[in-house]
Amino acid sequence: MKKAFVFIFLVVTFFSCNDGDIIITSFEFDDVDLQLCNGALENESVFFKINPSNNEAISFDFISSQYNATTVLEEPIIIDLSEGTSSLIYRQFNTSITNDYYCSSIPSSEIVVIEELKAISGIAEIRVIIATEDDEDNIPAEEEDINGNGNLDDDDTDGDGIPNYKDQDDDDDNVLTSVELENGIAGNDDPRDTDGDGTPDYLDTDDDGDGVPTINEDIDGDGSPRNDNTDASEDDDTFNYLDPDTTERNDNVSPDPENTEVLTTFRTIIDISNIIFDGNNENFENDNFSFGFRDVNSRRNLDKTPN
Secondary structure, eight states: OEEEOOOSTTOOEEEEOTTOOEEEEEOOOTTOOOEEEEOSSTTEEEEEEEETTTTEEEEEEEEOTTOOTTSOOSSOEEEEGGGSSEEEEEEEESSOOOTHHHHSSSOOTTOOEEEEEEEEEEEEEEEEEEEEEEOOSSSOGGGGOTTSSSOGGGOOTTOSSSOGGGOSSTTOSSSOTTTSOOOOOTTOOSOOOTTOSSSOGGGOSSTTOSSSOGGGGOTTOSSOGGGOOTTOBTTBOOOGGGOTTOOOOOSOOOOOTTTTEEEEEEEEEEEEEEEEEOGGGOEEESOOEEEEEEEEEEEEEOOOOOO
16 A cells, blocks of 8 residues: 655654554644754764654654754755665654653663654755854844845945944944943933944944044053043043044054854754655655754854955
């Protein structure tokens, strides 16, 4: 007997007929997270989904030195399930399981596999892409569309090769954008504009409009203008870069290369097609599904283009 169906996000449930055939009738993995463990072998990864309500799980493991959850794959990894370096297995258990079943070296002896389907052939495609990126500067990405053309990658105020929405220091003055937002006015959340020139400080290379670029008001050259106050007194506690009355400068200061950290969400996507299972000699036609995706957040530093 042959039965055709399509896997959609691994929603799987089955019942057993009197003749022992396994019939897939519905799928119950839509709201289940895709999880990952390292396998016992070198470069082995084990992806799995567990549906505790039906005591079932489905797993896909493979061996590849190319796969890294936080490295974009320029080309997808293609794996032929018939070659024996990977496996796709659906199981139902006598009791509910946790991720320890796949992640522990020795699963609990109380867990018994009641039914199992194992793919004997199929083609898996594994991709790692960047889903989102954000500089965490307290400005929503959509509001950093300075040009207003809808393409965030075109907005690079300081010309350092990093678009504003991924740049912690949009104007490369060594004062982080997140610091330059607060205006100190109660009930007003407009970004600070110290010199009132219409350009907010986080996009202004000369915040106080005194003719000395903010970055050059780092008199002690320690990489931050935020601790330099030449005329400090009880009456003046304003840093030079915000004080138009102080014009001392230090021209031997460069943008801090460390101000490039961006929160990146890497997404692993697994699609498997042309699957044939060995369960009770059942052959299933037109079997293609997306195993779902798994997101991993990571912070990384971007490369700056020298100004």
